[in-house]
Amino acid sequence: MAGKGRKYEDLPDVSFTDFIFDDHEKRIEAYKDRPWIVDIPSNKTVTFGQVKRDATNIAIALAEIGFKKGDSLFFVTHGLANLILVEIGVWILGGVTRGCDQQETVEVYAQQIKEIGARFVVVDEDTMDLVQKTIKEFDLEVNLISIGDQDLPGTVHISKLLENRKDSQLKSVKINPAEDPMTIFNTSGSVGFPKGVLHSHRSSTAFVLTVKGLKTEETLLQFSINYGVGIFGIAFDFWRSGHTVYHINKFEKNLFFQHIMKHKPRSLLMYPFIANWFARCAWVLDPTTADLLFECLPNTHLEHIYGMSEAGFVAASFPPGKPQELMRFVKDSHVYISTGLPLPRMEIKVIDMSTSETLQRDLEEGEVCVRAPSIAKGYIAGPGYRVDSFALDNYGWFKTGDVGFLDAKGRLYIKDRVKFIYRVGLSFVSAIEIESVLLQHPDVQEAGVVAIPEPAVVNILRAFVVLKPSRTCSEADLCNFVADRMPDYKRLHGGVRFIEKLPANKGGKLDRKSLKEFALAENH
Structure with missing residues (x-):
């Protein structure tokens, strides 16, 4: 039994840039001078009224230096305001964009x-040296574009691209919305090395129309990677609604509250490592974290969103007020918080992980599957945008790799990643479930649980814990805390190890692969 998304407007069969600029002048007349993107702390701003003009000038300038349909642009930068103008210029020309973390390796x-096959690379002052080192070591032939404040040697600066080209004509580019590639998002790498997810103009348009189903306010302050699916969906949803995004280029704890007080946003987008600073955070939102967030931000509502690079945002909760009012479900003595109903154009079902049969709502947990027009074309596998297509079944369902269940009304509950479900004896245990129990302990700041091979029972569970400052609970205290709340096979028979910091991947999520490797090395 599948849950279906809410009502939606028709999906236009046009390029993404035709979609965002449809009836542009008339639609933005009331707010053309309002900021669309504001970079923090530089305060670099892009207004609604300048976007089409600037992006068109950039497209003409790129074409003059040799950019053509099918070419790709790679970027390694911190900002969003100027970058998004360059990206739109590329998409106008039928090109493809892809970004990467600012502190990656040259390899x-x-x-x-x-x-x-990128021939154009965008950099800023912070990333120029590393990109130049990459070009030299691997003998790459690329054109460098700089979008920071400085006109860096050997690059074409953004100011040159933005020069008024009203006397130049932009040649029309024919785009096949369903087939032509447009953008590549990197996965978070929660279960391994990040993969490039290729989206077409059509799936990108469908994603933005899906985001329309979220509850948004007039202004949003957020810190997220500028090459990910999240900021893409939020930014272009705000483009259509006339709202403003405040983008923090670099997250600094000592400045975060200053940014909030200065810009007074109506909403905050908080990813795991930021939410962890506010309260306690797991990969899946648990009741303890939700309640602690409300203690920190008492005059807010909390919207819980579930999504992925391959499909965009999939489901979202719509609480009437306090986080305590988020829909909760008790299953096997554990409390889960719902990620809500499917968003527009989204269908969700849960299948048995052994038989692939569709499970009934409110009964059994299994692997979550999604069907939607926003699902990407596949993972990048080589030059020419060759992809390894997703393993969709004959009916277009995509296996997400997440374990969860649907309640009687079709609301989704996520339990864990399939790869984070461990076999203990004859039973299966979710690492997230044990972590959420540990996070209820008043001394625990962060917790990560992994399985250690043990022939007698297949695996035993071990926890790695970061304590709050000045707290001194013992290993026995935490083992007993879990034992008092969990059946025997869900207890920490592998013990507890106290560490200063849990490893995190580029997306700010717990790096379970590194934690598992650390645990196994510790055993030798």
């Missing part, structure tokens, strides 16, 4: 540049 940069 990763070279690999991703080669994967898409």
Whole structure:
């Protein structure tokens, strides 16, 4: 039994840029001078009224230096305001964009540049040296574009691209919305090395229309990677609604509250490592974290969103007020918080992980599957945008790799990743479930649980814990805390190890692969 998304407007069969600029002048007349994107702390701003003009000038300038349909642009920068103008210019020309983390290795940069055959690379003052080192070591032939404040040697600066080209004509580019590639998002790498997810103009348009189903306010302050699916969906949803995004280029704890007080946003987008600073955070939102967030931000509502690079945002909760009012479900003595109903154009079902049969709502947990027009074309596998297509079944369902269940009304509950479900004896245990129990302990700041091979029972569970400052609970205290709340096979028979910091991946999520490797090395 599948849950279906809410009502939606028709999906236009046009390029993404035709979609965002449809009836542009008339639609933005009331707010053309309002900021669309504001970079923090530089305060670099892009207003609604300048976007089409600037992006068109950039497209003309790129075409003059040799950019053509099918070419790709790779970027390694911190900002969003100027970058998004360059990206739109590329999409106007029928090109493809892909970004990467600002502190990656030269090997990763070279690999991703080669994967898409990028001839154009965008940098800023902070990333120029590392990108130049990549170009030199791997003998890459690329055109460098700089979008920071400085006109860096050997680059074409953004100011040159933005020069008024009213006397130049932009040649029309014919785009096949369903087939032509447009943008590549990197996965978070929660279960391994990040993969490039290729989206077409059509799936990108469908994603933005899906985001329309979220509850948004007039202004949003957020820190997220500028090459990910989240900021893409939020930014262009705000483009259509006339709302403002405040983008923090670099997250600094000592400045975060100053940014909030200065800009007074109506909403905050908080990813795991930021939410962890506010309260306690797991990969899946648990009741303890939700309640602690409300203690920190008492005059807010909390919207819980579930999504992925491959499909965009999939489901979202719509609480009437306090986080305590988020829909909760008790299953096997554990409390889960709902990620809500499917968003527009989204269908969700849960299948048995052994038989692939569809499960009934409110009964059994299994692997979550999604069907939607926003699902990407596949993972990048080589030059020419060659992809390894997703393993969709004959009816177009995509297996997400997440374990969850649907309640009687079709609301989704996520339990864990399939790869984070461990076999203990004859039973299966979710690492997230044990972590959420540990986070209820008043001394625990962060917790990560992994399985350690044990022939007698297949695996035993071990926890790695970061304590709050000045707290001194013992290993026995935490083992007993879990034992008092969990059946025997869900207890920490592998013990507890106290560490100063849990490893995190580029997306700010717990790096379980590194934690597992650390645990196994500890055993030898």
